[in-house]
Amino acid sequence: MGKVPFHVSVAACATAFLPSIGLAATDAEVQSLRDELARVKAEYAERMAKLEAQIAQLTPQAEVGATAAIETAVAAPAAPPAEAAAPAQVARSAATFNPAISLILAGNYTNLSNDPEDYAIQGFVPAGEEIGPGDRSFNLGESELTIAASIDPYFMGSLTAAITAENEIELEEAYFRTLALPEGFTLKGGQFFSSLGYLNEMHGHTWDFIDQPLVYQAFFGGQMAVQGLQLKWIAPLDFLVELGVESGNGDYFPGTRLSRNGLNGLVAYGHVGGDLGETLAWRTGISYVDLDAQDREFEDVNATGEDVLNAFTGSSKTWVVDAELKWTPVGDPRRQYLKLQGEYMQREEDGDLAYADSVQSLDGSYSSDQSGWYVQGVYQFLPRWRFGARYDSLDSGDTKIGLVQQGLLGVDDFSILVPGTPTRTSLMFDWSPSEFSRLRAQYAWDDAAEGPTDEQFFLQYIHALGAHGAHKF
Amino acid sequence: MFRKILTAAVALLAAVAMPTHAEIKVLATTADWGALTAELGGDKVNVYTATSALQDVHQVNAKPSLVARTRTADLVVANGAELEIGWLPVLLQESGNPKIRPGSPGYFEAVSAVRLIDVPTNVDRAMGDIHAQGNPHIQLDPRNIAAVAKALTARLASLDAGNAAYYQARGADFQSRWAAAMKGWDQKGAALKGAQVVVIHKDQAYLVRWLGLQQVAAIEPKPGVPPSAGHLAELVTKLSASPPRMILRNAYNEPKAAEWLSQRIEAPVVTLPFSVGGTREAKDLFGLFDDTLNRLLAVKP
Numbered sequence: 001m002g003k004v005p006f007h008v009s010v011a012a013c014a015t016a017f018l019p020s021i022g023l024a025a026t027d028a029e030v031q032s033l034r035d036e037l038a039r040v041k042a043e044y045a046e047r048m049a050k051l052e053a054q055i056a057q058l059t060p061q062a063e064v065g066a067t068a069a070i071e072t073a074v075a076a077p078a079a080p081p082a083e084a085a086a087p088a089q090v091a092r093s094a095a096t097f098n099p100a101i102s103l104i105l106a107g108n109y110t111n112l113s114n115d116p117e118d119y120a121i122q123g124f125v126p127a128g129e130e131i132g133p134g135d136r137s138f139n140l141g142e143s144e145l146t147i148a149a150s151i152d153p154y155f156m157g158s159l160t161a162a163i164t165a166e167n168e169i170e171l172e173e174a175y176f177r178t179l180a181l182p183e184g185f186t187l188k189g190g191q192f193f194s195s196l197g198y199l200n201e202m203h204g205h206t207w208d209f210i211d212q213p214l215v216y217q218a219f220f221g222g223q224m225a226v227q228g229l230q231l232k233w234i235a236p237l238d239f240l241v242e243l244g245v246e247s248g249n250g251d252y253f254p255g256t257r258l259s260r261n262g263l264n265g266l267v268a269y270g271h272v273g274g275d276l277g278e279t280l281a282w283r284t285g286i287s288y289v290d291l292d293a294q295d296r297e298f299e300d301v302n303a304t305g306e307d308v309l310n311a312f313t314g315s316s317k318t319w320v321v322d323a324e325l326k327w328t329p330v331g332d333p334r335r336q337y338l339k340l341q342g343e344y345m346q347r348e349e350d351g352d353l354a355y356a357d358s359v360q361s362l363d364g365s366y367s368s369d370q371s372g373w374y375v376q377g378v379y380q381f382l383p384r385w386r387f388g389a390r391y392d393s394l395d396s397g398d399t400k401i402g403l404v405q406q407g408l409l410g411v412d413d414f415s416i417l418v419p420g421t422p423t424r425t426s427l428m429f430d431w432s433p434s435e436f437s438r439l440r441a442q443y444a445w446d447d448a449a450e451g452p453t454d455e456q457f458f459l460q461y462i463h464a465l466g467a468h469g470a471h472k473f
Numbered sequence: 474m475f476r477k478i479l480t481a482a483v484a485l486l487a488a489v490a491m492p493t494h495a496e497i498k499v500l501a502t503t504a505d506w507g508a509l510t511a512e513l514g515g516d517k518v519n520v521y522t523a524t525s526a527l528q529d530v531h532q533v534n535a536k537p538s539l540v541a542r543t544r545t546a547d548l549v550v551a552n553g554a555e556l557e558i559g560w561l562p563v564l565l566q567e568s569g570n571p572k573i574r575p576g577s578p579g580y581f582e583a584v585s586a587v588r589l590i591d592v593p594t595n596v597d598r599a600m601g602d603i604h605a606q607g608n609p610h611i612q613l614d615p616r617n618i619a620a621v622a623k624a625l626t627a628r629l630a631s632l633d634a635g636n637a638a639y640y641q642a643r644g645a646d647f648q649s650r651w652a653a654a655m656k657g658w659d660q661k662g663a664a665l666k667g668a669q670v671v672v673i674h675k676d677q678a679y680l681v682r683w684l685g686l687q688q689v690a691a692i693e694p695k696p697g698v699p700p701s702a703g704h705l706a707e708l709v710t711k712l713s714a715s716p717p718r719m720i721l722r723n724a725y726n727e728p729k730a731a732e733w734l735s736q737r738i739e740a741p742v743v744t745l746p747f748s749v750g751g752t753r754e755a756k757d758l759f760g761l762f763d764d765t766l767n768r769l770l771a772v773k774p
Contacts, residue, residue, distance in 0.1 A: 331527045334532040
């Protein structure tokens with residue numbers, strides 16, 4: 001921390017100092033002063049480089065880490081432009097290799113009519129921690145830190161980590177991507193949000209609502225991050241045709257880690273898109289997700305009210321169809337636009353379901369065919385002001401549980417799997433004072449769980465600091 | 474089954490996508506650089522322009538069609554100095570096209586040929602939409618157009634060496650026509666020297682400098698920050714005693730604030746094309762300056 005203000009003040013002094021001297025002096029004086037200044041600057045640069053090296057050695061990584069890096073990145077462009085002496089230039093160009101760093105600060109106030117502890121998406125196997133509306137009252141959202149840069153002429157790298165309010169660091173993405181493959185191919189490797197569907201690869205701060213559509217929550221636990229590789233190809237055409245395949249260790253919902261070598265699971269997707277005249281842009285696509293699960297555990301409550309632990313082993317195949325349309329009536333999205341989007345998902349799972357309560361452990365067959373969709377529209381009616389509406393609908397289908405069919409257990413012993421047709425309606429209103437800040441209000445009527453409608457009200461802020469993010473379509 | 478569909482699709486696309494001609498495919502980010510590339514490249518280039526004069530180029534969507542155009546481009550002619558920072562990096566990255574990466578011969582930035590003004594000594598987002606490298610809106614000074622044309626001619630000639638003589642001949646022709654036109658504009662523009670103007674955003678800074686206009690106020694209190702009622706009221710107080718000759722508005726700007734001010738301080742709003750295509754008359758770069766001057770001179774002092 002300490003070194004940064006020092007750095008800035010030196011730079012600031014140098015800038016403020018130079019021109020005022022130049023104005024008042026004669027040529028000879030100017031020359032001698034310039035030499036003197038160049039000497040002083042060189043000395044400073046050298047001393048600073050030494051100091052920085054020492055600090056870097058002394059300070060443990062974890063403490064300096066994020067904050068120092070951010071402040072350095074912010075301070076770097078503040079260095080005096082143009083006519084600086086050579087040594088100072090060297091110091092500056094070393095800093096210019098710093099990766100682009102951006103930080104998202106987000107938080108919300110949440111008011112829920114139902115206890116979020118009881119939240120469930122009826123009929124669907126719980127897909128992890130990140131489903132539901134979150135906690136009541138004031139909540140710190142995820143602070144999302146992204147660091148990205150070119151690695152060399154062949155690769156770029158990017159890391160996004162979310163620091164949660166529970167003081168945990170959650171790795172969202174950490175990947176490299178090729179820069180120099182020919183013929184429109186790009187290879188990505190590491191951990192990254194899958195390009196399936198439309199919303200899956202969007203980071204939380206770019207969502208148009210505070211939460212993900214129910215279908216994403218139920219089918220992918222919010223978002224699916226692949227640990228593995230992605231190969232993508234863009235066709236050399238005047239409209240977009242993008243094809244991609246992803247594979248990895250398979251350890252992401254609805255899959256689990258498998259004790260197998262090689263590639264586990266497959267995601268394949270294709271997107272096409274283009275313009276319709278001057279004011280309409282569209283994109284649509286289809287994706288296929290094929291994953292295997294080995295002992296994918298979930299908690300449930302049986303007919304006697306006892307907590308039980310069940311586990312699914314088998315195959316999971318999901319189809320996703322997505323479509324987006326953006327209309328900019330006056331041609332300028334800054335002034336007005338309407339964005340419509342929708343996605344439909346269908347999933348089949350086949351395999352075994354293990355049931356275990358305090359008395360017995362049983363094993364039987366399991367097969368489900370589930371589907372869901374959402375549609376939403378967001379209208380920016382004035383620069384900086386938007387409102388939106390979204391409708392979610394899911395159909396759990398009739399899940400066939402062998403243990404129930406054989407009469408060993410009752411339907412009520414799998415209470416979360418009792419068929420359901422969850423729905424939700426959400427309204428959103430937001431105001432963005434600038435490109436870098438957004439304040440949002442959202443109201444939702446959530447019928448995902450059994451029982452009375454959960455009326456949800458949220459206020460949210462999203463602030464972006466640091467490097468200017470560029471957003472996808 | 475999916476694999477079969479995939480294979481069939483790839484085979485079909487490969488057949489459709491066979492290269493059929495040798496022209497250089499150019500993606501220009503703005504209408505001005507698109508027009509300039511077309512002037513200089515003639516029938517050896519195929520130019521696609523990503524934005525129109527009626528858009529705020531700071532904020533453009535990285536639409537699917539633009540990803541596709543970036544994928545097939547042999548040359549990207551960008552403005553640079555962070556003007557396209559919200560969308561061009563996405564296009565360059567998503568397109569999987571190594572030819573047009575920054576630093577490659579296939580990536581050209583207009584600002585590389587000129588000296589920027591308004592280079593901030595300190596940058597902080599609290600100051601609004603400022604650009605660390607300087608004011609990027611260089612196209613409204615014809616001397617900048619000449620400088621960019623020279624650099625772009627050299628780039629075209631090196632990228633497509635087989636047609637180098639063609640580009641140089643076209644470049645020389647353009648430069649002489651431009652120099653002649655500039656003489657006319659300088660003469661006409663002399664009448665505007667010292668004229669007091671109110672601008673909306675600082676994107677007319679190069680025009681103001683070239684014509685020697687005197688900018689007395691800006692409607693946006695900070696770049697990119699819309700004016701509040703209080704700020705507008707302050708402007709009225711400040712300007713009504715000695716109203717400026719005119720209020721300059723770009724074709725892409727919302728007219729409201731300028732018109733509101735105009736009614737209160739008795740200064741007319743002059744709508745400038747700002748970019749090629751911004752008005753009906755600004756059909757090309759020559760038209761851009763002809764029309765800009767005509768509109769400025771239409772206001773009697």
